[in-house]
Amino acid sequence: MARNRYDVDEELESPFRWEHFKRSFVYVSRYKKRMITALLVSFVGAVVALTGPLFMQQALDVAVPNKDVGQLLFLGGLLLLTVLVSVAANYIRGVLMARVGHGIVHDIRKDLFDHLQTLPFSYFDNRPHGKILVRVVHYINSISEMFSNGIINFIVEIINIVFICIFMLQVSVPLALITMAGLPVLGVFIFLIKHKQHRAWQNVSNKTSNLNAYVQESIDGASVTQMFNRQETNEGIFEKLSEGYRKAWLKMEVLFNAVPPTVEIVSQVVLTLVYIAGVYWFDPMVSFGVLLAMGTYASRFWQPITNLAQIYNQFINCVAYLERIFELIDEPSVIEDKEGAYELPPITGKVEFDHVSFEYEPGVRILNDVSFTARPGESIALVGPTGAGKTTIVNLISRFYNIELGQVRIDQNSVMDVTLHSLRSQMGIMLQDSFIFSGTLMDNIRYGRLDATDEEVIAAAKAVHAHAFIIQMERGYDTVVKERGGGLSQGQKQLIAFARTLLNDPKILVLDEATSSIDTATERLVQEGIALLLKGRTSFIIAHRLSTIERCDRILYIDQGRIAEAGTHEELMAKGGLYHQLYSSQMHLAG
Numbered sequence: 058m059a060r061n062r063y064d065v066d067e068e069l070e071s072p073f074r075w076e077h078f079k080r081s082f083v084y085v086s087r088y089k090k091r092m093i094t095a096l097l098v099s100f101v102g103a104v105v106a107l108t109g110p111l112f113m114q115q116a117l118d119v120a121v122p123n124k125d126v127g128q129l130l131f132l133g134g135l136l137l138l139t140v141l142v143s144v145a146a147n148y149i150r151g152v153l154m155a156r157v158g159h160g161i162v163h164d165i166r167k168d169l170f171d172h173l174q175t176l177p178f179s180y181f182d183n184r185p186h187g188k189i190l191v192r193v194v195h196y197i198n199s200i201s202e203m204f205s206n207g208i209i210n211f212i213v214e215i216i217n218i219v220f221i222c223i224f225m226l227q228v229s230v231p232l233a234l235i236t237m238a239g240l241p242v243l244g245v246f247i248f249l250i251k252h253k254q255h256r257a258w259q260n261v262s263n264k265t266s267n268l269n270a271y272v273q274e275s276i277d278g279a280s281v282t283q284m285f286n287r288q289e290t291n292e293g294i295f296e297k298l299s300e301g302y303r304k305a306w307l308k309m310e311v312l313f314n315a316v317p318p319t320v321e322i323v324s325q326v327v328l329t330l331v332y333i334a335g336v337y338w339f340d341p342m343v344s345f346g347v348l349l350a351m352g353t354y355a356s357r358f359w360q361p362i363t364n365l366a367q368i369y370n371q372f373i374n375c376v377a378y379l380e381r382i383f384e385l386i387d388e389p390s391v392i393e394d395k396e397g398a399y400e401l402p403p404i405t406g407k408v409e410f411d412h413v414s415f416e417y418e419p420g421v422r423i424l425n426d427v428s429f430t431a432r433p434g435e436s437i438a439l440v441g442p443t444g445a446g447k448t449t450i451v452n453l454i455s456r457f458y459n460i461e462l463g464q465v466r467i468d469q470n471s472v473m474d475v476t477l478h479s480l481r482s483q484m485g486i487m488l489q490d491s492f493i494f495s496g497t498l499m500d501n502i503r504y505g506r507l508d509a510t511d512e513e514v515i516a517a518a519k520a521v522h523a524h525a526f527i528i529q530m531e532r533g534y535d536t537v538v539k540e541r542g543g544g545l546s547q548g549q550k551q552l553i554a555f556a557r558t559l560l561n562d563p564k565i566l567v568l569d570e571a572t573s574s575i576d577t578a579t580e581r582l583v584q585e586g587i588a589l590l591l592k593g594r595t596s597f598i599i600a601h602r603l604s605t606i607e608r609c610d611r612i613l614y615i616d617q618g619r620i621a622e623a624g625t626h627e628e629l630m631a632k633g634g635l636y637h638q639l640y641s642s643q644m645h646l647a648g
């Protein structure tokens with residue numbers, strides 16, 4: 058799929074609609090009290106600041122001609138007060154809105170992360186993880202400015218403009234109209250470049266996403282890169298992506314930097330017209346006080362317009378990111394509790410596959426009419442050629458995918474009808490690559506059962522023979538392991554994962570190639586641990602190394618999505634079929 062590449066731009070499945078922006082107001086509305094307070098504070102600050110020019114006009118036209126020093130000082134004091142009040146109001150507003158903005162960003166990010174955790178494996182399989190990461194971290198950071206200041210500034214600037222207009226009209230109606238005449242000119246300009254700006258921001262977001270995806274992939278694959286001496290080739294790829302990113306930003310900057318100078322030109326033309334009109338067109342000429350007040354108001358009128366142009370820039374940027382964020386939030390969970398799903402009661406561990414067929418992609422059959430029953434406590438091995446469908450079978454028991462054809466039942470309950478939590482909490486799954494999280498070894502073993510005591514954790518580790526190597530480490534169970542278990546051997550990671558699974562005490566256990574990375578010496582050691590792990594549990598074991606599954610109660614040989622043979626090791630060997638062939642070829646190789 059094209060999306061699954063770092064060098065392919067993501068195509069939006071649902072382009073921006075106004076609903077996206079309206080939706081963000083669900084988050085905004087949670088903070089309406091603070092926003093209203095901030096708005097009122099801004100309102101007071103703005104009105105107070107606007108009275109300044111009136112005091113100046115009064116000083117020039119009345120106090121100075123009358124040489125009234127007392128009035129001049131009084132007006133000067135008032136002017137100073139207006140400055141202090143507006144500065145204080147700005148500060149308070151800034152603090153309040155920073156809290157609002159970051160609160161909103163926190164809420165959106167939390168929803169995004171919560172949703173991410175419910176998405177099916179296929180979502181993660183189909184795109185580079187860096188492209189997902191960039192949405193949760195970078196895009197959300199980028200919209201924070203819009204929510205912390207953009208929205209409130211937008212309202213404040215509109216109020217500012219209205220008040221400035223009122224004040225200007227009070228001073229001189231014709232000069233006020235000349236000042237306002239520049240607005241439609243600017244409006245037309247902004248309308249004309251709007252679409253290009255949106256595209257430019259989308260392009261920036263795409264290039265950011267691609268770059269992120271490649272960096273993430275390069276970090277994950279650092280050891281392979283060095284092994285194959287790919288550094289130079291990779292540097293070339295990175296250079297190309299980085300260049301694409303640089304160009305996208307430059308294109309965007311060119312478009313956005315065109316706005317402030319346009320505002321500046323329009324405002325200067327208008328200001329010049331105000332002075333020319335005030336001095337030459339009116340008879341008698343308007344007073345210097347009026348001219349000064351109008352000049353000040355005209356400059357102030359264009360300030361909020363310039364600010365609005367900046368907010369508009371932020372808005373377009375925000376839209377380009379919001380559409381990606383909401384696209385992810387809208388990604389259907391697919392695997393979720395269906396309506397009326399009930400809690401799976403404590404199970405005995407009976408598992409039934411009843412004529413199950415399955416396909417990942419429509420039309421590509423992977424499982425064909427699979428039926429079998431595992432009795433409680435029975436150990437079942439799944440063997441067969443690579444790609445035959447073994448992992449798919451065990452994934453259906455945990456309902457990692459929806460089952461459309463046939464049924465998988467656990468103790469008579471269809472896995473489609475019960476809640477995912479009640480189902481998975483009674484299962485233990487161990488994969489070949491056991492994921493180790495950053496934190497201590499103790500945290501890692503306790504991962505699935507947070508209320509387990511230290512003694513229980515240690516008992517589980519002892520049972521699977523992990524205790525010995527853990528206590529040899531300098532800080533024992535408090536040893537901090539790096540991300541993905543860096544610093545531990547594959548075998549040690551597996552043993553930790555065994556302990557984690559045992560601690561959870563699942564009724565059904567799935568071991569998918571779980572012992573493949575354990576060396577033969579360690580394997581002998583863990584066989585005993587595994588035997589303990591399997592005791593009293595229904596278990597499904599997938600292993601290519603057939604020596605590990607000889608003792609299973611039953612072996613299912615899977616071939617092209619069907620059960621080709623079933624029986625004990627002895628029965629299948631006696632039969633002389635596919636299993637016999639596979640076993641003999643392994644023994645031959647080993648011998």
Ligand SMILES: Nc1ncnc2c1ncn2[C@@H]1O[C@H](COP(=O)(O)OP(=O)(O)OP(=O)(O)O)[C@@H](O)[C@H]1O
Pocket residue numbers: 179182417418423441442443444445446447448449450
């Ligand atoms: N997420 C997926 N999307 C599409 N096809 C998939 C997916 N996972 C597996 N397949 C396909 O389904 C088939 C069965 O895969 P499965 O992993 O179940 O095989 P397996 O028998 O466990 O193989 P192996 O022994 O190599 O692990 C394969 O052809 C594989 O390409």
